[in-house]
Amino acid sequence: MAAARSVLNFQSFTSQALSADDVHLIESSVEQFGAPLLLLDCDIVRQQYRALSAALPNVTLHFALKPLPHPVVVRTLLQEGASFDLATTGEVELVAQEGVPAERTIHTHPIKRDADIRDALAYGCNVFVVDNLNELAKFKAYRDEVELLVRLSFRNSEAFADLSKKFGCSPEQAVNIIEMAKEWNIRIKGLSFHVGSQTTNPQKYVEAIRTCKGVMEEVVARGLPALSTLDIGGGFPVNYTKQVMPIDQFCLPINEALAELPETVQVIAEPGRFIVAQCMMSVASVMGQAERDGQMWYYLDDGVYGSFSGLIFDDAQYPLVTLKQEGERVPSVLAGPTCDSIDVIAEDILLPKLDNGDLIVGRMMGAYTSATATDFNFFKRAQTVVFNELAENSERMIG
Numbered sequence: 001m002a003a004a005r006s007v008l009n010f011q012s013f014t015s016q017a018l019s020a021d022d023v024h025l026i027e028s029s030v031e032q033f034g035a036p037l038l039l040l041d042c043d044i045v046r047q048q049y050r051a052l053s054a055a056l057p058n059v060t061l062h063f064a065l066k067p068l069p070h071p072v073v074v075r076t077l078l079q080e081g082a083s084f085d086l087a088t089t090g091e092v093e094l095v096a097q098e099g100v101p102a103e104r105t106i107h108t109h110p111i112k113r114d115a116d117i118r119d120a121l122a123y124g125c126n127v128f129v130v131d132n133l134n135e136l137a138k139f140k141a142y143r144d145e146v147e148l149l150v151r152l153s154f155r156n157s158e159a160f161a162d163l164s165k166k167f168g169c170s171p172e173q174a175v176n177i178i179e180m181a182k183e184w185n186i187r188i189k190g191l192s193f194h195v196g197s198q199t200t201n202p203q204k205y206v207e208a209i210r211t212c213k214g215v216m217e218e219v220v221a222r223g224l225p226a227l228s229t230l231d232i233g234g235g236f237p238v239n240y241t242k243q244v245m246p247i248d249q250f251c252l253p254i255n256e257a258l259a260e261l262p263e264t265v266q267v268i269a270e271p272g273r274f275i276v277a278q279c280m281m282s283v284a285s286v287m288g289q290a291e292r293d294g295q296m297w298y299y300l301d302d303g304v305y306g307s308f309s310g311l312i313f314d315d316a317q318y319p320l321v322t323l324k325q326e327g328e329r330v331p332s333v334l335a336g337p338t339c340d341s342i343d344v345i346a347e348d349i350l351l352p353k354l355d356n357g358d359l360i361v362g363r364m365m366g367a368y369t370s371a372t373a374t375d376f377n378f379f380k381r382a383q384t385v386v387f388n389e390l391a392e393n394s395e396r397m398i399g
């Protein structure tokens with residue numbers, strides 16, 4: 001579904017009420033398409049991509065599709081000149097469908113089936129990630145076609161998702177993998193890491209970059225071919241209910257650490273959340289209500305099995321607002337539509353008395369929301385309405 005150019009206020013960290021324009025747009029979208037909805041603003045995708053590009057001027061950004069694998073996001077970023085980070089055959093198919101040149105992609109799942117490798121290669125993506133010898137051995141058959149990144153692990157208990165518990169190797173193991181690759185005639189392009197999603201402390205990147213620099217030096221010292229690429233992963237933070245550092249400031253120490261690398265090293269990154277978290281708003285409507293133990297419970301047509309799945313899978317807390325502003329606010333409960341008791345979106349949230357049909361808006365609903373939604377209990381996922389697909393001053397480049 002597409003809607004005309006809009007002026008939706010997708011601002012993130014704010015307890016502000018929605019503007020009159022927003023309210024009009026939200027109400028007219030619900031009138032037209034029904035609820036629940038996700039409103040996706042491509043201008044925010046552009047804005048975030050440009051902000052991170054400016055904050056990391058010497059880094060090629062590969063958008064990680066995982067948090068929001070939507071075709072319109074791929075199209076928008078392709079027009080912006082972005083590159084892409086793929087992890088599955090489904091993601092390969094999506095970028096192929098949208099005409100993304102394969103040279104602009106890397107495949108970063110550390111653990112792959114042979115078919116995953118073949119599908120990516122058939123498309124033309126030839127950069128892959130390994131973090132152990134078992135995985136490296138899978139590439140003996142493709143040694144003439146591929147270049148590999150070795151993924152290191154840096155634990156981070158503060159992140160929403162500490163991806164280094166599940167993936168990555170130690171610096172010593174990385175050197176072993178690189179030695180074995182030489183023996184097996186497999187090209188190693190460089191190193192990668194992911195410091196954890198929604199990492200709010202830039203020093204995590206700085207430490208990881210320094211360790212990788214050490215591994216690169218060790219590789220040269222052992223007479224192995226010098227590494228040409230460092231992939232600093234994703235993890236860049238956004239404002240949910242707590243404010244994080246502005247992205248320019250966040251990236252300053254990262255850029256300083258990157259400047260210590262040899263000039264021959266190309267740096268790339270795999271941002272996901274930062275690019276898309278802010279670009280979607282959710283709109284749910286009250287389908288019923290009950291007073292329980294003296295508190296009002298409002299049952300919405302979207303919940304943790306739907307767009308709010310990130311409450312479970314992602315640790316995120318989304319800023320929520322009601323369209324209705326008047327009336328005394330009392331602690332209330334917002335619940336999802338399914339018959340399961342875990343399906344509660346917010347407890348003790350201050351709300352005015354709501355009527356059935358009233359709308360609740362969630363902000364910062366772009367990353368790891370619809371991507372992990374289900375149709376549990378046959379409650380259909382929210383439909384997505386796309387705004388501002390055409391950039392204001394540019395022609396649409398691809399279909």
Ligand SMILES: *Cc1c(COP(=O)(O)O)cnc(C)c1O
Pocket residue numbers: 064066067085108109163194196197198233234235236270271272273274
């Ligand atoms: C999920 C993921 C990303 C994106 O991470 P964000 O924290 O959303 O920026 C990047 N790279 C890999 C390998 C991932 O698994």
